[in-house]
Ligand SMILES: [Fe+2]
């Protein structure tokens with residue numbers, strides 16, 4: 001017996017499972033509270049979807065046409081909640097088991113289907129766990145009558161595959177490393193319909209939404225300063241509110257004239273041109289894919305916005321015509337009396353270069369609560385630092401706003417007083433365009449075309465800073481970055497030159513290297529005598545000896561490459577000499593630090609502190625050969641008896657630093 005149609009044409013379900021699931025998710029978000037969504041049971045989900053939706057979820061996830069009656073075997077991860085459609089379609093559990101590599105023994109369920117179209121449902125509606133640990137089912141198909149020759153056609157989805165069920169054959173179309181390692185004789189040699197492992201959570205209707213722990217309100221939060229076009233005269237203030245608040249106003253006054261921001265007080269103000277709407281970057285994540293069904297990633301990736309606070313406003317207000325070397329007090333709000341945030345302070349750059357300090361920190365990425373004490377210590381004990389360079393991976397999943405909410409919450413009050421100088425890390429991208437990052441920060445717009453705000457440069461005092469993007473590593477992208485950096489450094493006539501990048505030119509992890517970045521940037525860094533390279537990404541602490549042309553050179557003749565990590569994710573250190581042919585000056589694993597640079601004329605002083613304020617590394621550089629190391633005045637924080645490194649004099653600190661360095665060095 002033959003079916004009349006044996007062509008390979010697929011009929012794409014309309015609506016597709018993905019469209020349907022997305023619509024249900026949308027409806028649930030409106031219908032239920034966060035708590036209800038998180039505690040919903042599978043039965044409650046089924047009670048709240050229509051018969052038609054249940055039919056689509058239960059039969060349209062995979063469809064194919066068979067020319068003869070068949071037995072379909074569903075080989076499933078034996079998690080306790082069975083796919084609801086198994087019983088709808090008459091599947092029975094057998095006593096057969098099969099095993100896929102890395103997995104336990106799985107159950108085999110079977111049902112017979114007449115010749116014609118077969119449709120099976122989603123992998124599950126329950127929460128697959130944060131690591132998606134509930135695996136996709138696998139399918140074997142055999143003719144009911146062994147004498148029949150089975151032909152499978154019209155397979156939907158087009159990315160699914162058809163293969164043979166055999167040991168060492170992959171169970172899914174997108175995961176060649178997951179193959180059958182144990183099979184009952186009965187299934188061997190049958191045809192397999194291979195689903196996509198990437199789609200295993202497509203039906204998830206419980207815990208499907210990101211939830212931010214820090215939802216917005218009409219009151220401003222996440223107040224952050226970034227650098228303006230000229231730090232002696234400008235600064236940029238940005239903050240968040242809910243989308244219920246559209247007005248954004250900054251009130252400010254010189255600190256020594258400040259009386260308050262109430263009616264009758266004397267202060268200045270500036271307003272935003274309108275809020276920046278931060279909503280679902282789904283469109284950005286979709287990239288060139290037009291329909292949900294075409295999108296190759298998981299459906300859950302398309303819900304990056306927090307379900308409990310999906311849309312927020314960011315207010316961005318540049319302050320201009322400020323006075324150089326002046327401390328300002330400011331507050332943000334909507335312009336209504338009494339609606340101001342707590343006052344914040346910052347200080348503008350001097351008109352003529354003078355000594356200043358800045359902070360540098362590496363990856364945070366996750367564990368924001370553990371990071372918070374380090375961030376707060378750095379801020380508290382380095383009150384005179386004029387900005388904080390963060391060399392990327394500030395968050396783990398850059399397109400997801402709940403990550404940023406946690407980052408900003410842990411640093412509330414820090415970047416509102418010391419401008420954030422962000423560097424794009426690979427986790428700010430996390431596989432897609434860093435749209436959220438670009439939308440939420442206003443950064444200097446002097447980068448090359450198409451890379452504006454990803455690359456930028458600024459001068460502060462007698463130092464020049466360039467930020468580049470190690471994730472843009474196409475040949476053409478690297479050439480354009482290098483050309484821009486070359487031209488920027490050529491124009492910089494400062495005593496000191498710094499370049500910041502996330503992925504290191506020289507790194508600390510044995511299994512990680514970025515030779516293409518070295519190839520692109522090393523000649524430029526060498527040519528212009530960049531003093532220090534600020535890097536991240538390898539989750540450890542590293543300071544190289546001065547390097548030039550790939551070799552160690554005497555101090556003052558090369559670039560010192562630093563890697564730092566401020567969070568609690570650590571990678572193994574080692575393999576430096578094997579990779580780069582030189583010993584590092586210092587390389588320490590399992591260490592979270594913040595770094596302070598003091599730039600004082602021809603002298604650069606540097607310390608790296610751990611969360612207890614202990615100095616773990618230090619060095620100094622001098623441009624002029626004239627004076628021996630003249631200790632300067634160390635910034636003094638409010639004394640509270642704590643062992644904050646900032647409270648110590650420079651010589652003590654240096655000596656202790658060297659001592660510690662020797663001790664730590666022995667360990668690595
Ligand atoms: Fe990274």
Ligand SMILES: [Fe+2]
Nearest residue numbers: 363365393537
């Ligand atoms: Fe990282």
